[in-house]
Amino acid sequence: MNHLLIATLLVCLSTTIRAATATPPPVPDVEIVLRETQPLTFPRGSRLPLYLWTPNFPTADDAELERVLKALEARGIALFARWGGNDFAKASAFPLRVARLQKKLGLETSVDATGLAHGFYNGTPATGHVDKDGKRFFDKSFFWSPGCPFAVQPRYDAMRARLEPWLEKYQDEQLRLDFWAADWEFDGPNEWNSGWASARQCVTCRAQIPNLDTDFAAFQTAVRKVRAEMQREVFVKPIQRRFPNARIGNYAMNPHDGRRYWWDFFEKRTDGLPAKAEHGALYRPWAREFEDCGYTVAMPVIYTWFNLHGEYPFANHQYRWFYNLLLEASSTGRHTTPAVPRVTFVHWTTTNPPKELPKDFEALTETSYEELLWHLLLRGHDTFAMWCPAPELAQEVRPVHRVYAAALEYKEFLDHGQPVLFDVPKQPGFVVSALQLGKKLLIRRTDFGPAPAFFELKLANGTTLRVPKVDGKCLLLTTP
Numbered sequence: 001m002n003h004l005l006i007a008t009l010l011v012c013l014s015t016t017i018r019a020a021t022a023t024p025p026p027v028p029d030v031e032i033v034l035r036e037t038q039p040l041t042f043p044r045g046s047r048l049p050l051y052l053w054t055p056n057f058p059t060a061d062d063a064e065l066e067r068v069l070k071a072l073e074a075r076g077i078a079l080f081a082r083w084g085g086n087d088f089a090k091a092s093a094f095p096l097r098v099a100r101l102q103k104k105l106g107l108e109t110s111v112d113a114t115g116l117a118h119g120f121y122n123g124t125p126a127t128g129h130v131d132k133d134g135k136r137f138f139d140k141s142f143f144w145s146p147g148c149p150f151a152v153q154p155r156y157d158a159m160r161a162r163l164e165p166w167l168e169k170y171q172d173e174q175l176r177l178d179f180w181a182a183d184w185e186f187d188g189p190n191e192w193n194s195g196w197a198s199a200r201q202c203v204t205c206r207a208q209i210p211n212l213d214t215d216f217a218a219f220q221t222a223v224r225k226v227r228a229e230m231q232r233e234v235f236v237k238p239i240q241r242r243f244p245n246a247r248i249g250n251y252a253m254n255p256h257d258g259r260r261y262w263w264d265f266f267e268k269r270t271d272g273l274p275a276k277a278e279h280g281a282l283y284r285p286w287a288r289e290f291e292d293c294g295y296t297v298a299m300p301v302i303y304t305w306f307n308l309h310g311e312y313p314f315a316n317h318q319y320r321w322f323y324n325l326l327l328e329a330s331s332t333g334r335h336t337t338p339a340v341p342r343v344t345f346v347h348w349t350t351t352n353p354p355k356e357l358p359k360d361f362e363a364l365t366e367t368s369y370e371e372l373l374w375h376l377l378l379r380g381h382d383t384f385a386m387w388c389p390a391p392e393l394a395q396e397v398r399p400v401h402r403v404y405a406a407a408l409e410y411k412e413f414l415d416h417g418q419p420v421l422f423d424v425p426k427q428p429g430f431v432v433s434a435l436q437l438g439k440k441l442l443i444r445r446t447d448f449g450p451a452p453a454f455f456e457l458k459l460a461n462g463t464t465l466r467v468p469k470v471d472g473k474c475l476l477l478t479t480p
């Protein structure tokens with residue numbers, strides 16, 4: 001072996017070693033999305049896109065950004081540009097580039113303003129509750145530390161001032177603002193956890209709410225009224241002044257049947273607060289708030305919270321998830337007026353799981369998740385906003401895009417049909433959802449246990465349709 005060959009081998013060997021030991025550069029979010037999804041087969045026309053909450057646009061040059069925007073559009077996918085930060089000039093540079101390119105390409109602009117929306121309760125003593133000795137205090141039982149509902153109004157101007165330069169700039173440049181959304185949840189007065197107990201220790205709250213000690217409903221109404229005012233005065237009205245047609249929505253803000261069927265990560269079960277028990281689940285009375293905020297898009301939350309699996313005794317474990325999530329989905333589907341689009345937050349893989357899962361734990365399968373998404377669409381949900389922790393992006397985007405894309409085959413039904421079924425069977429049997437358009441019905445039936453071969457679907461006009469058992473498909477039936 002001559003020295004030249006040895007030298008060449010050494011070079012090759014060191015290259016191989018470098019390749020094996022160096023960490024490969026992370027794949028950009030968008031490349032994962034493009035890799036895992038395909039361009040639409042059926043055009044979406046003017047239907048809303050599938051929103052992906054989690055992935056970011058690549059901070060690339062304009063040519064590359066334009067390529068990505070076009071590739072996403074071909075798939076019916078929209079991402080959010082992030083608003084936030086304290087240095088407007090610096091923070092806005094990239095979102096503005098995205099918006100300019102979207103305008104040039106004739107694409108809608110969607111923004112996530114979560115980064116600007118938090119900070120009403122910023123620790124300013126004047127925003128705290130007041131105890132009997134005149135001392136200010138905050139409620140530490142939440143992820144954030146809210147103060148007194150009757151002391152937050154002086155913060156409105158400062159909060160609006162964070163949003164204004166963004167709105168002004170978009171308006172001045174005649175950019176689009178089609179969808180303004182945020183995930184604003186815990187930075188407000190709240191009746192759950194220690195919220196009520198804290199207020200009972202506060203002289204201001206006691207003076208404002210008669211019977212505060214005994215009347216939870218009165219406290220809930222008062223708190224939600226303030227929360228709605230905060231969102232209406234600081235978010236919705238300033239946006240509508242400059243962009244009257246923008247769609248505006250916030251996480252977990254949606255019309256409903258008066259109950260909330262799930263618990264968020266910062267909400268703790270607390271003795272002494274009202275809830276209706278069903279098996280191990282607790283459904284809380286929920287105040288009307290969406291309408292008072294003035295939001296124009298409903299954004300309900302359909303997440304596989306870990307606790308749901310253990311709270312129902314159903315032998316069919318898939319139905320433990322399905323049952324609860326369908327209760328929440330049907331509540332919104334039924335109570336939202338047709339003029340309000342429903343852009344539903346969804347998350348498939350178990351949400352907030354503990355380090356160790358119980359022995360009998362069975363996660364929601366991909367097949368069940370896709371069935372659930374179909375039932376959402378057939379119960380009046382328009383599209384989805386997919387949230388997930390970043391490492392789950394590839395597996396999360398596949399099923400939700402598959403259903404979104406396949407459902408466009410039935411675009412006429414999605415655009416103009418009326419949901420006619422909202423039943424949620426109390427035991428695992430079969431679930432049926434349907435959209436009616438004239439004499440035609442688009443139907444989905446999913447079986448979870450013993451069920452008859454045919455389901456007799458009674459229609460408003462008194463006729464009956466027989467719905468057979470079918471797996472993983474929609475049925476198109478015509479009324480007699």
Ligand SMILES: [Zn+2]
Nearest residue numbers: 129148202205
């Ligand atoms: Zn108070």
